Every structure is written in structure tokens, then in C-alpha cells.
Amino acid sequence: MTTLATLPPDWRTWPLPAQERLLKTLRTAARKRKVTTRPQWETPGHLAAAIEPTTIQTPALTLIDQALIEVAEGRCDRLIITMPPQEGKSTRVTTIGPLWMLTRNPDLRIAIACYAQDLADEFGRNIRNHIISNDGTDDTLDLGLRIAPDNGAARRWRIDGHRGGVRSVGITSGLTGKPAEMLYIDDPIKDMRDADSKAWREVVWSFWQAVANTRLAPGAPVVIILTRWHEEDLAGKVLAAEDAHRWKVLNIPAQADHDPNKGETDPLGREPGEFMVSARGRSLEQWRQTRVAVGSRVWAALYQGRPTPAAGDIFQRDWWREYTSPRWIERPDGSCWAPGADEVAMSWDMAFKDTDGSDYVVGQVWARYGLELFLLDQVHERLSFTATCAALREMAAKWPQATLKLVEDKANGTAVINSLRRQVPGLVPVEPDGSKEARARAVTPFIEAGSVYLPAPELCPWVGSFRDEHAAFPNGSHDDQVDACTQAINRMLLAPILAGDLIVEADELDDELDAFEISSY
Incomplete structure (x- = not known):
């Protein structure tokens, strides 16, 4: 293999285009050699900070990192993560999470499913762009991954030299191709209107039963990330199914609402009534204002992770x-x-x-x-x-x-x-x-x-x-x-x-x- 040490002694006398081609070949070969010694990041949070040093790491995101490590190490194969909206869970779990998994195992076939194809494509595109933008050139971070030149579409791409990559699908789409070796389902329900639609909830449940489950490779872990809109959303349904015991649930409410007298604890170790540290910098007063503005039903569902059905007509x-x-x-x-x-x-x-x-x-x-x-x-x-x-x-x-x-x-x-x-x-x-x-x-x-x-x-x-x-x-x-x-x-x-x-x-x-x-x- 030609290296800088074994260059032809007269290469500097070559025509300029020939010199540039030779140097480009050497740089490409050097990058490929780097890929064989891919860097490792201890947690998804460490990887996020390496990509973007201004990343805010809250106690809630640290807890999510720990849960994702359990999945990566095979100690958990069914994980549900619920947390208030706009607190960084989707970026950490469904963008950085798959990227972190691929740095550990570039042969891993990952699938991402969302309520709409456009949203799923956005996740796939963001992961792909992180790889493209962090290849070690121009003093950038080198993730040790490259996108295969013949397989780089936003909704379906592969790691160069490996069989792993990412497929992105909407809930109403099929999950065709090779079996998924890891599945992320992020926000299968768009909003309260869809949540209150029994027909849409059945579409989501049918996707889980007839599509997702049938396309999982043996032992493939599943991570569901969502804000709880309805008691019979996907999280509610899987937790009411016969295999509910398989699921680990990480619910991080905006405000601690546990009952210590019953032996209950808060995942973040907070006292009852204490609000979470916000990735967006929300103050105590802003949390209180949000609670009043959204109303009790939305607060209980989206912010506390404990949805209640539409009000009945008997008890006010x-x-x-x-x-x-x-x-x-x-x-x-x-x-x-x-x-x-x-x-x-x-x-x-x-x-x-x-x-x-x-x-x-x-x-x-x-x-x-x-x-x-x-x-x-x-x-x-x-x-x-x-x-x-x-x-x-x-x-x-x-x-x-x-x-x-x-x-x-x-x-x-x-x-x-x-x-x-x-x-x-x-x-x-x-x-x-x-x-x-x-x-x-x-x-x-x-x-x-x-x-x-x-x-x-x-x-x-x-x-x-x-x-x-x-x-x-x-x-x-x-x-x-x-x-x-x-x-x-x-x-x-x-x-x-x-x-x-x-x-x-x-x-x-x-x-x-x-x-x-x-x-x-």
C-alpha cells in the first residue's frame, strides 16, 4: 500500500492533477484505516457533547442515558421512555441514540418509526448528516463511520463497508427488507385529536402487532419514546398486554408526584412537588404557568406521563x-x-x-x-x-x-x-x-x-x-x-x-x- 513514506521519489515532478489524485487517494486510505479503530463514547450524552459542546445535560437526560446503556448491553430489550415535551428526549434517544449504537456496532440494522413518514425521515436525515459532517476532515470530530456512496437516502442508508444502517418509516408504512435488529418508535401519536381517535389508536396498535413485531430480528430491542396523550396509546396498550412484564418504564414527570408513604420514589430523587431541571431553562414560575395554561388533562398526560380519559359526565x-x-x-x-x-x-x-x-x-x-x-x-x-x-x-x-x-x-x-x-x-x-x-x-x-x-x-x-x-x-x-x-x-x-x-x-x-x-x- 502506498503511504507518504513510500511515495515515488519523483511524484512532485508529476503534473499537478496527478499529484492531487495521489494525495486524495492517500487521504481516503488514511480515513479508512481510522475507521478500523472507531472511537467509543461511554454514553449517548458524551457523544452528544462531543458533536455539540454546548449540549445541555440535565439529570433527566442522564437517567435516559443510563437506560439506553442497559439496552446496548443487553440488560433490557423493551424500554418505554416518557417525559414532558421539548425537554430533549427525542434528540437524545432517536437521533443520538442510534448514532451511538452504530459507533459501537456499525453492522446493526436500525429501524425508526413515527406517526408520519416526514418525521421519520427527519430523524434518519439528522443521523446521516451527523456522520457526514463528522468524518475527521477539516479538523472535525471523526465518528469512525462513513455513509455508503450507493445507499445514502434520508429514509434508508447504510454504513460503508458494513451491513448496518437506518431505515425510517411512518406508522402507516411497511417495514420491508431485512429484519430490524433494533427498533425505535418515536411519538406514534401526533396530537390530542389523533389520541382521542379510536381509529388512529387502532392503526398504531396494528402497526405494532402486525408490522413491527413481525419484522424484528430475534432478540432485537425496542425503545418507545413518547409523550403520553391517552391512556390507551401505544404505551398503555403494551403495558396492558400479556407480556407487560418485559417492559421497563422510565417515566420522568415534570413535577414529582410520588407518595413516599406508599414506598413510592421519584426517578430523579426529588421531593414531592419539585419540578424537573429543564433542558430549555424553564424556571419554577414558568413550569407553574405551563401547568395552568395547558389545563389538568394535558398536564397529567403530556407533562406527568399519566393520561386520563376525557372527562366523564357524573363527577365534576x-x-x-x-x-x-x-x-x-x-x-x-x-x-x-x-x-x-x-x-x-x-x-x-x-x-x-x-x-x-x-x-x-x-x-x-x-x-x-x-x-x-x-x-x-x-x-x-x-x-x-x-x-x-x-x-x-x-x-x-x-x-x-x-x-x-x-x-x-x-x-x-x-x-x-x-x-x-x-x-x-x-x-x-x-x-x-x-x-x-x-x-x-x-x-x-x-x-x-x-x-x-x-x-x-x-x-x-x-x-x-x-x-x-x-x-x-x-x-x-x-x-x-x-x-x-x-x-x-x-x-x-x-x-x-x-x-x-x-x-x-x-x-x-x-x-x-x-x-x-x-x-x-
């Missing part, structure tokens, strides 16, 4: 009253007591499979003061039968004042009652009467009249989920908290009034009570 958010000081005292033995309460009771809705797609077990503690009802405590988890029994025993020990324990008398509830009847006193089976909606509508006059109080989020962080589920009912995916709530209000407020045990003035009770056709339980 502004009907609930709120209390900000504890209505209970904690005693030396760890139990709780509600001073002055006329009645304290528990209400349980049972469903135990202990899987991600199953319903929740819900146990609530309510205290009645005259004609006002206060929610004091709640268990809301997916539990096995054994764990459900343990949770009920623990709640009974924590709230000894709650001598009445209402348990919906369906298959699961009956099993719990039979198992615990001799261990936990006061278990009362409740036979549901009428539809869920009918039972809910029967108690709404009390809520609308301001007779039902919920704890402020500072007291009980789980109350946000309670409010969301009621606001979505009956359109939501889950109604377990609704069932337990209506069961309690029905038994503690409505039934005593209908039975004459609670005396109220006529103007204190909505005329709708006259039309109630519901059992005392």
Missing part, C-alpha cells in the same frame, strides 16, 4: 371539598383516631391478580361528622389474594375506630370475607344493586352539595389519582376507587337518610333523593 372536579389539616391523630401504638367523628368505616373493592393489567384493590377509610363525610386514608394497589388479606388486617389495626368494614360481595370480596371473618371483626358483605353508573349518580347530590371532603395533596399525595379516576368515570380504564367511594357514601349518608336515621331539613337534601331506587347498601 370542582364538586369536591378539601381539607388541609389532618382530621385524625396518631396514637403511641401507631394507630389513628378521628376525634369527634360520629362514625368511621372502611369501604373495600376487591380485585386480586397482582399483574400490571389487572384491576386494583381499593380500601378507603371514611369519617362522618353529621352530614359531612371525610376521606381519611386509602390503599390502592394491585395485590394478590394473600396481600389483600394482609392489607385489610393492617388497615383494621391502623384504624380501630372503623368498626364497620364494607366489602363488595362479589367473587373476590366473598373470598376475603370467608378468610378473615374470624380474624377481623365488622366485615359486612355488600351486594351491589344496579349498575355502577346508577350507584354513582345516586350519591352525586352529596358531593355536589359540598358534603364530601378529600385530603389536600400535601396530606395525602394519592388523592390526585382519586380525583382523576372520578373525573374520568365512566370513560376511564379503572373504576375501583369510584366503587369504594360510592359504596361508602351510599352506606354512611344516603342509606341512613332514606331509613330516617339521619334527620335533615328539606332544603338540605336534593330533590333527586326522591327518585333514588337503590338498596340500603
